[in-house]
Structure formats: structure tokens, C-alpha cells
Amino acid sequence: MPFYDLKCKCGEVFNAMASVSDRENRRIRCPKCGSNDLEAVFTNVNIIRSGKSAGTECPNLGQCGGSCPHLQ
Ligand SMILES: [Zn+2]
Structure with missing residues (x-):
């Protein structure tokens, strides 16, 4: 599974390992606020x-x- 660097609208940036379908279906959630409104950060x-x-x-x-x- 690939790693994603994700940024939440609350400003939290975190790294998550998830499948492409997990990401497309917004199953990844911010560990800080629980939102799934995330954008990928390409480092x-x-x-x-x-x-x-x-x-x-x-x-x-x-x-x-x-x-x-x-x-x-
Ligand atoms: Zn958040």
C-alpha cells in the first residue's frame, strides 16, 4: 500500500498508509479532528x-x- 502525506482542512498534516480505494472513498480520517476532507501533499x-x-x-x-x- 502506498503512503500518503495528507493535509486536513484543520491544518493537520499527517502520513497515512492506505489503498487507492480507501483514499478515493474518503475512508482516511484526520487523527486530530476526524474529518475526511483531506488533500494530498506531494513531498x-x-x-x-x-x-x-x-x-x-x-x-x-x-x-x-x-x-x-x-x-x-
Ligand atoms: Zn483535521
Whole structure:
């Protein structure tokens, strides 16, 4: 089963192991408030956005402020 980093509308961010169907059927719940209104947080920096050159694209998707060594 894959791990998901999930963010709840209450601001809680947590990691949950769940099947795709569990996620699609909103069976995952926030451990803090119990809500199932969650959005996935992608922390994997290896995601390459389509239509852009992987050579010049910051792997941190700009979160580094443009100063990451991958842009050098
Ligand atoms: Zn919550």
C-alpha cells in the first residue's frame, strides 16, 4: 500500500498508509479532528511537470526561492 502525506482542512498534516480505494472513498480520517476532507501533499520532489525542461526546472518547485543548487 502506498503512503500518503495528507493535509486536513484543520491544518493537520499527517502520513497515512492506505489503498487507492480507501483514499478515493474518503475512508482516511484526520487523527486530530476526524474529518475526511483531506488533500494530498506531494513531498516527492522527483515529480517532473510536463512541458518543462527537467534540466532547468527547480526540483523543489520553487520552494527554495530559486537558490537551490540544481539551478546552478
Ligand atoms: Zn483535521
